[in-house]
Amino acid sequence: MDFSLSSEQKMIQDSVSRFILNDYDFDTRRKIITSAAGYSQKNWNTFAELGWLMLPFTEEDGGLGGSMTDLMLVMEEFGKGMVVEPFIATAVMAGGLVALAGNQQQKDDYLPRIMAGELQMAFAYAEPQSRYQLNNVTCRANETQGEFFLSGHKSVVLNGNHADTLIVSARSSGENSDEQGISLFLVDANHPSVKREGYANVDGHQAADIWFDNTPTLGLLGEQDNALPAINNIIDKATLAICAEAVGAMQIAHERTLEYAKTRKQFGRTIGSFQALQHRMVNMFIEHQQAKSILLMAVLKMDSNNGSDAKALSAAKSRIGQAANLVGREAIQIHGGIGMTDELDVGHIFKRLTTIQYLFGSTDVHTKRFASL
Amino acid sequence: MNLNFTAEEKDFQQEVQQFLQEKLPKDTAVKTRKGLHLEKEAYIEWQQILNAKGWAATNWPIEYGGTGWSPTQKYIFANECAKAGAPDVVPFGLKMVAPIIYTFGNEEQKQRFLPDILASKVWWCQGYSETGAGSDLAGVRTTAVRDGDEYVINGTKTWTTLGQYADWIFCLVRTGPPSAKNQEAISFILINMHDPKITVSPIITIDGKHEVNEVHFDGVRVPAENLIGAEGQGWTYAKVLLTHERTGIARVAISKERLVQLKELAATSPDGDNKLMDDLIFAQKVAKLEIDLLALEYTELRTLSAISTGKAPGPESSILKIVGTQIIQAIDELYVEAAGYYSMPYVPQQFHDDFDGQYIGSDMAANSALRYFNNRKASIYGGSNEIQTNIISKAVLGL
Numbered sequence: 001m002d003f004s005l006s007s008e009q010k011m012i013q014d015s016v017s018r019f020i021l022n023d024y025d026f027d028t029r030r031k032i033i034t035s036a037a038g039y040s041q042k043n044w045n046t047f048a049e050l051g052w053l054m055l056p057f058t059e060e061d062g063g064l065g066g067s068m069t070d071l072m073l074v075m076e077e078f079g080k081g082m083v084v085e086p087f088i089a090t091a092v093m094a095g096g097l098v099a100l101a102g103n104q105q106q107k108d109d110y111l112p113r114i115m116a117g118e119l120q121m122a123f124a125y126a127e128p129q130s131r132y133q134l135n136n137v138t139c140r141a142n143e144t145q146g147e148f149f150l151s152g153h154k155s156v157v158l159n160g161n162h163a164d165t166l167i168v169s170a171r172s173s174g175e176n177s178d179e180q181g182i183s184l185f186l187v188d189a190n191h192p193s194v195k196r197e198g199y200a201n202v203d204g205h206q207a208a209d210i211w212f213d214n215t216p217t218l219g220l221l222g223e224q225d226n227a228l229p230a231i232n233n234i235i236d237k238a239t240l241a242i243c244a245e246a247v248g249a250m251q252i253a254h255e256r257t258l259e260y261a262k263t264r265k266q267f268g269r270t271i272g273s274f275q276a277l278q279h280r281m282v283n284m285f286i287e288h289q290q291a292k293s294i295l296l297m298a299v300l301k302m303d304s305n306n307g308s309d310a311k312a313l314s315a316a317k318s319r320i321g322q323a324a325n326l327v328g329r330e331a332i333q334i335h336g337g338i339g340m341t342d343e344l345d346v347g348h349i350f351k352r353l354t355t356i357q358y359l360f361g362s363t364d365v366h367t368k369r370f371a372s373l
Numbered sequence: 374m375n376l377n378f379t380a381e382e383k384d385f386q387q388e389v390q391q392f393l394q395e396k397l398p399k400d401t402a403v404k405t406r407k408g409l410h411l412e413k414e415a416y417i418e419w420q421q422i423l424n425a426k427g428w429a430a431t432n433w434p435i436e437y438g439g440t441g442w443s444p445t446q447k448y449i450f451a452n453e454c455a456k457a458g459a460p461d462v463v464p465f466g467l468k469m470v471a472p473i474i475y476t477f478g479n480e481e482q483k484q485r486f487l488p489d490i491l492a493s494k495v496w497w498c499q500g501y502s503e504t505g506a507g508s509d510l511a512g513v514r515t516t517a518v519r520d521g522d523e524y525v526i527n528g529t530k531t532w533t534t535l536g537q538y539a540d541w542i543f544c545l546v547r548t549g550p551p552s553a554k555n556q557e558a559i560s561f562i563l564i565n566m567h568d569p570k571i572t573v574s575p576i577i578t579i580d581g582k583h584e585v586n587e588v589h590f591d592g593v594r595v596p597a598e599n600l601i602g603a604e605g606q607g608w609t610y611a612k613v614l615l616t617h618e619r620t621g622i623a624r625v626a627i628s629k630e631r632l633v634q635l636k637e638l639a640a641t642s643p644d645g646d647n648k649l650m651d652d653l654i655f656a657q658k659v660a661k662l663e664i665d666l667l668a669l670e671y672t673e674l675r676t677l678s679a680i681s682t683g684k685a686p687g688p689e690s691s692i693l694k695i696v697g698t699q700i701i702q703a704i705d706e707l708y709v710e711a712a713g714y715y716s717m718p719y720v721p722q723q724f725h726d727d728f729d730g731q732y733i734g735s736d737m738a739a740n741s742a743l744r745y746f747n748n749r750k751a752s753i754y755g756g757s758n759e760i761q762t763n764i765i766s767k768a769v770l771g772l
Binding site: 315 | 374375376377378382445448653656657659660661663664665667668669670671672674675677678682688689692695696759762763765766769770771772
């Protein structure tokens with residue numbers, strides 16, 4: 001049993017941590033999320049230059065690692081700065097699917113451009129009726145003379161408005177909730193038959209609802225009718241990424257709350273001297289520590305099982321969702337009125353901690369999944 | 374980072390398993406699993422078996438007869454013991470007073486007390502709490518007044534666990550003048566319980582059992598050589614020990630085993646035409662608890678890992694007692710819920726260790742409520758969870 005990081009891993013952690021500290025302060029982030037693009041191309045280029053976009057990929061695929069430990073290190077630091085650049089959408093999810101399901105030609109076409117920061121991608125899987133059920137797919141893939149054409153509606157596709165290329169899950173056979181009959185397709189996001197309605201989410205991340213109307217594809221990704229295992233795998237990996245992000249964000253929420261409680265005075269003394277508030281801040285601390293521990297558990301178990309362990313992952317998402325809920329709410333409450341303002345970072349951390357709870361399966365969904373496995 | 378045990382650690386695990394298989398008395402294992410009352414003799418028998426193997430003192434330094442185990446070995450040992458149904462060693466001698474004696478005692482005291490503790494020849498109990506000194510432990514009023522080569526002890530200690538069996542008691546007593554600041558007036562002294570001027574009176578707790586006692590000292594004369602360290606330093610010694618001993622405080626291994634058994638119980642307990650575990654709400658409560666326990670296990674492992682690499686345990690170690698006891702209590706509560714109607718009958722003889730009749734309901738169900746009642750103590754003893762929260766607030770968060 002060894003919980004220490006390798007020197008390479010420490011270097012990654014340091015380099016992301018320095019970037020957040022020096023180049024991603026709260027004001028910089030505000031300018032980014034209120035800009036037209038909603039994310040910074042300059043930062044994206046930096047991610048590529050520093051090799052961070054290579055981290056989710058194995059050396060065999062031209063990457064730098066691909067372990068859950070690496071992913072955790074980057075995402076925990078990203079969480080401290082509330083990074084909005086589409087690392088998860090492009091590199092973890094879309095890139096991850098190409099690496100997992102793609103043939104050599106597809107890997108050669110897409111992975112180097114993702115890692116170089118030249119290509120934006122998105123994974124369109126959720127639908128208005130599906131909620132968190134990945135096997136519930138009604139978007140149709142109709143085959144005509146050996147070519148597939150997609151029709152349907154995909155919900156809240158992260159980075160969907162900026163992606164050049166989409167990966168779309170569609171039903172090539174079977175009924176709405178059949179586990180078989182789902183396939184993945186690469187799609188040109190700018191094709192005239194693709195309608196995209198882009199927006200920013202409440203947490204500052206970019207997304208879109210997307211409609212396909214007899215849209216031609218750039219090809220099948222992976223095995224026809226049997227894409228569900230790959231989809232599950234990649235959503236689990238993305239879930240681990242936001243779990244780590246939440247642990248980083250909770251740390252900052254807790255630190256900010258402590259700093260504030262030690263300086264803010266009411267009734268002639270600092271509010272941090274009141275036991276009612278002290279105990280609540282200790283609870284925040286306990287939640288953060290328990291979240292950090294269960295994240296470590298999931299990372300270690302996934303890494304020792306070829307990157308996948310659904311039960312461990314769901315345990316982590318369930319526990320971290322619960323912690324994120326408490327830490328986010330308490331950070332606002334203990335700050336009082338100032339915590340409600342847009343100009344303070346705490347409210348923004350709260351918003352991200354909130355969306356994380358409902359992304360890739362809610363706390364309850366993952367508790368149920370944990371119990372069923 | 375990796376999760377795997379080394380080859381040596383795997384060998385060790387096998388050795389522990391084999392030892393427990395061969396040496397743990399079956400009767401004791403059954404009673405421990407069911408949470409039945411164990412007699413003094415059963416504890417002593419088991420501790421002497423451990424000692425014969427050299428495994429009685431898992432946290433002592435080797436020079437005094439400890440195992441010298443790594444944190445990982447301690448983790449393995451605790452888990453295997455819980456799985457096998459081995460009872461905890463009675464902590465007062467082996468885990469509480471011994472570390473104070475070998476850390477702060479003089480050579481003569483070490484020679485005199487440690488070998489008998491290791492061999493479980495002497496039963497110790499703890500004299501800390503008083504009616505006026507619970508969470509505010511520094512408010513102890515029991516006095517030790519120096520008279521020549523002796524101290525004269527007067528006062529009453531309470532919540533003295535298994536004091537009815539004890540040969541010796543270690544006490545926090547007031548040696549300073551009444552004007553002295555609380556913490557600076559407290560000393561640590563060892564007292565022979567067989568003194569005729571000591572009386573022990575039982576306290577019956579809400580589970581109907583006699584586990585704790587009041588111990589009255591009425592002019593008990595104790596040789597001055599029984600004082601540990603310096604006068605007025607007792608509070609410091611007691612505190613050092615509290616912050617030092619983290620291993621096992623979360624009781625993760627035992628809770629893991631209890632949860633496994635709870636799931637078995639719920640999976641076999643009828644709920645009309647279904648089983649209790651089919652009930653989504655009950656299953657969700659179990660799942661949440663299991664997840665929280667998993668997080669706690671890794672909090673403990675993070676602590677152990679820091680210690681094993683020579684670092685001081687991080688701030689995460691401070692939460693072990695709070696979360697550990699919350700989980701123990703939550704598991705007990707779910708046992709009561711699982712038992713349903715059969716959590717209710719109170720038939721004292723079926724909880725006694727020589728009971729061999731037919732249980733009303735199942736044996737698991739029969740015991741559930743009493744365990745739940747008994748373990749309400751977990752968030753009160755050893756510094757209540759509110760005191761633990763105050764400590765984290767001050768020491769870790771700097772509030």
